[in-house]
Amino acid sequence: MLNNESQLVSILDEIENDTISSPLKKIETLENLIEVAKTNRWRSSLLQANIKRITLLVYTDNLAGAEKAWPQVHQLATQIGKQEDLIRLDLASLYFTYPFNGVETVKEKHKLLLQTAEDIESAQLLGDIYEALGTSNHLSYSPYDAIRYLQKAYEYYTISDDSISLGGVLSSLGSLYVDLGNYEMAIEYFSDSLQLAEETGNEFSRSVILFNIGEAHISNSEYELAKTSLLAARDISKNLNDDIGVAWAEASLADIAISLGEYNKAIAMFQAARQKFTETGDNLMYFNTLVGEVEAKLKIKNIPDAISLLEKAEAMLGNVNSSYSEQLFNSVMAEVMFESANYKQAYLALEKVIEERDRLDELEQQEQVQKFRIQFDSDLKESQNRTLAIENQYNLERLNQQREMQFLWAIILFLCAFVLLIVLWLLFKQVKHRNRFRDMALIDDLTQAPNRRAILTVAGRAFKRSLKDLEKTTVCLIDLDHFKQINDTLGHEVGDNVLVGFSKACDQSIRRHDHFGRYGGEEWLLLLRDVSATEIKNVFERIRKSVNEMEIKGLPEDYYLSFSMGCAEFDKSKDADIRALIKRADNMLYHAKQDGRDQFLIT
Structure with a gap:
């Protein structure tokens, strides 16, 4: 029972400095405090608790929840808050502006924040601003601006001696380099971030960073290294009673199990993780585990179960609100329909995938669509040929065998060409990015010594x-x-x-x-x-x-x-x-x- 507002403020400070509890547990505590503040009409504490809640909702990717709460909290901050309160709400809004309102709105917000930063003296707040700008540019596919802003955030956090925030910047740089395909540099940044988390005793951050390292190793097909990091992340989450962290690690371990051919193990892990995502209302991860289990079912040729799971995933698309998830769904649906010989549906699903990809991907994938179309037409032709007289059956079977072999060889040749193009493209991107970022290294231009x-x-x-x-x-x-x-x-x-x-x-x-x-x-x-x-x-x-x-x-x-x-x-x-x-x-x-x-x- 809280007797006065100062007690509530003390609890808010404890939440801010808590390095053990998971964000979801902090959100639950904050929601209870918000109700207490409302009941007692403690408006100042009500504002601070709401700002912390919105920040954590963004951190846990609950962007819809953050956007829903933002207008009312922003109105209260306008009435009684300080400039810093309004800035922190603007920083939070960056994360849900891009997926819901578009790139132009994001750019306008960036411009306003940069103007605001010119009048701010606090190194900590400037670090927060530039970190948010860096992450926002990453989300809106502007990697070079993202690196520039994250480096400025690192400088200001160094001035304010904030090791926890420094670790966050290093982790953000690691995630950025994963998306750029430079996994070696990504893991270096994650490792530096992990060292800072260990020095500050931030166990929750350790579990998140180890998870990110595992995901980077998965992207680089280093499955044993990935397993080591993910198992360590899972163990820390268990010690913290962070069921969500455990579920995330289990879902990624299930992805590894598919890559290693352990399909039944992957199915069990996806199902266990999905149960936890159901309890917490994490629609995106619930959807991802459904799609992952569909892929595992396909591998063991359990087409009926795959179709049933696919129908559940389709029903979830409206709640996920992600173009990437829709593209993933259509891609898996094409595989399922193809395996069940429903070539028309496979063709339609793959056509949707193509519409959402860039020109280069479009050109490559159109060849695949054409192959599904040829197979579909071939299937219709085969059905028509079955009406011929019995005396033509032998010749018809030989013709079908020849067509199947031609189609198989066409698929093999296409996959080889596709893999080769991907490898060449990744090599080109890696060389390009290494050359682009060389000047950003911490080296003195003249002497080549550390600056x-x-x-x-x-x-x-x-x-x-x-x-x-x-x-x-x-x-x-x-x-x-x-x-x-x-x-x-x-x-x-x-x-x-x-x-x-x-x-x-x-x-x-x-x-x-x-x-x-x-x-x-x-x-x-x-x-x-x-x-x-x-x-x-x-x-x-x-x-x-x-x-x-x-x-x-x-x-x-x-x-x-x-x-x-x-x-x-x-x-x-x-x-x-x-x-x-x-x-x-x-x-x-x-x-x-x-x-x-x-x-x-x-x-």
Whole structure:
């Protein structure tokens, strides 16, 4: 029993920070709190509870429910809410705008949000805005804009030190790369996201990310790896009493079972998962398990059951409201009708599939439609020929056998050509995307060393490990001595060559588990793990020797390149964050240059 509004606010805060409960359980709790707030006329708490509920409805893909609740909550926010409340409602509306209202409406919302972002100072809220813009562009098939916005979200979440949201961005990038067909990069992003979830103890996020990794492996036909990830996701969901998470994992494991030829096992798993989706009203996943079971029934030649399940799936189409689901249904229906020798219905179903695909797919699939049409006409012709006299039966059977063989060979040739085209298309897309995204990597254009953002990201993670006493991090700042003289006397091109050479010297001189990056201009940052003062001296001397033995274009052979280095070892009592540690190293660098350069100092 809640006695005052402050108690309800405390519960809302607990829901916000809860990393164990599933979104569906949080929604159930919020709905109860909303009723309490209505009864007691606690309008402020009522607004906050509704905003959190709409956000979670979007997260669980209940877009229809989110859209239905949005107008009334938006009206309340307009009356009593803050600017942030209205922004968060606008962010939620992005997710159900595209499937229901079209691309142009989405673009207009993007434009308004970008204008709003110009006046916002909160790094956390800016991160939320750019993450929503990235996900919205992903849903509306604009991958390049999606990557651009997600990278900006990552930058703002780094500033606000929000590890949970950083993990969400990395997971979104993983999902984007899955859709682009770059499964290797997708799994890298998912793995980074999983590491952050483990560091923050977010068990629910771990289960979701492991599920996504499993789906990426399925897309890449790596079924054993997929099983390992999905079973781990299922176990975590069981420990959390997250029945929906268990059902999602079971449905994907059933897909793997079909790919491995374990059809009866797949049928049982689809049926178990569908029972849970029935209880929660998840129409889309209920539909998907029906279609999956149809495919399994086809594999074991149980055509009557396949047709019965297909009829149930057809009845669900109106509740799913997804063009992809309609396309999937028609594709499976074509298979079922073809297997049951109902070639006319197979032809009609496949024709619907073609209408919803792009031109390239259309051209490829029209050949398949034509084959179904030929088979349909052949079947009619065969029926007519059966009325001929008995004396022609032998010749007619021979003719039918020849036609069947021709049709079989035509199907085989078509499938081979189709697979070849798909492989070539995927290879082309992969090469194209790799070239397109090369410039987006965290690499300095001139020296090909990690840039400032990259080395600071690594430094931040190393600092967190030092806080947990997992390792001892030493930060060193390096500044090239008299570098301005090189630019002024020998030219900027020679100066650039010196920077490139110094980058190579650093790379050759540090240990495998240490890191370096260009911090800015002629400054460099080293991250050394578990080193003594003697080892730091050895690193300093190796770099000095390497860079002076190197042939640098435009630099006189007898020119002596020197540099100064200031180092600071992590100290819990002095370093509140990575910036404090870097500042102490910078102070040592200043003294090293003041005391005559070409030396290193450590504190």
